[in-house]
Amino acid sequence: MILVVENLACGYKRRTVIENVSFQLSKGEVLCLFGPNGVGKTTFFKTLLGFLKSLNGTILINNQSLNQMNRETIAKNIAYVPQAHQMAFAFKVIDVVVLGRLVYMGKQRRPSREDYKKAREALNKLQIMHLEEKLYTELSGGERQMVLIARALTQEAPILIMDEPTSNLDYGNQIKVMEQIQRLRQQKFAVIMTTHSPEQVLLCGDQVIVFYGGKLIRTGAPKDIMTPQLIKDIYNVEVSKIKKGDGNFYESYIPALQTSLS
Known part of the structure; x- marks a missing residue:
């Protein structure tokens, strides 16, 4: 196992946000990670990334305690992919991606030819080499998300944490990002991602953790955990689970819209 978490409690000195993970x-x-906003997923990520000390429990990466790692070691083991965002400055894509190499640059913080080579390899791997000289601020939401994934890949960390990777993307770009997550799995990355979409959990997840009310309420295989009753309990909406077998068997959900005024 590359990552083992046992009885983890996350939060702050006077407030526990999540426990028993x-x-x-x-x-x-x-x-x-599935659940509504405000249940502590961001706090959980900060703890996994070493920015917050755990209140209880253990986090082991390759059998080494996270608490015994310095920032450089953590960065070489875990990379973070934020939601696509607008940058204040108009950096070229290649210069955004090469920032993932900061942990390897030494005190000078200047990228070498090798760093740029790694950045271009990441762009090529994601099939977005054509964006290399474009300005990040001029990209679409989907393109930005791909660039942020490329930046994480240049970090050469075996674990990727992705914060709602399809947030604010149109449907086509959501599919492209989900396809890329499948490729990352095939390339033997360990991926932790947050999502509000039951369909994404079923499509991509090998495991799911459901957070609600500051607690881990379910964990296990998506096909066992993601039930219509669970979604109703969390979001107070009715859904129907559908199955389709076309050589690639999968499950999805259809919401039952409530249109009555009574």
């Missing part, structure tokens, strides 16, 4: 993650697996 346990899971194991191997290379080539995707773990989905």
Whole structure:
């Protein structure tokens, strides 16, 4: 197992946000975090990334305690992909991507030819080499998300944490990002991603953790955990689960819209 979390409690000195979190993650697996806003997923990420000390429990990366790692070691093991955002300055895509190499640059913080080579390899791997000289501020939301994934890949960390990777993307770009997550799994990255979409959990997740009310309420295989009743309990909406077998068996959901005024 590349990542082992046992009895983890996250939060701040006077407030526990999440507690009793346990899971194991191997290379080539995707773990989905599912639940409404405000349940502590950001706090959980900050703890996994070492920005917040855990209140209780253990986090082991390759059998080494996270608490014993310095920032450089953590960065070489875990990369973070934020939601696509607008940058204040008009950097070229290649210069955004090469920032993922900061942990390897030494005190001078100047990228070398090798760093730029790694950045171009990441762009090529994601099939977005044509964006290399474009300004990040001029990209579409989907293109920005791909660039941020490329930046994380240049970090050469085996674990990727992705914060709602399809947030604010149109449907086509959502699919492209989800396809890329599948490729990352095939390339033996361990991926942890947050999502509000039950369909994404079923499509990509090997495991799912459901947070609600500051607690981990369910964990396990998506096909066992993601039930219409669970979604109703969390979001107070009715859904129907559908199955389709066309050589690639999968499940999805259709919402039952409430249109009555009574």
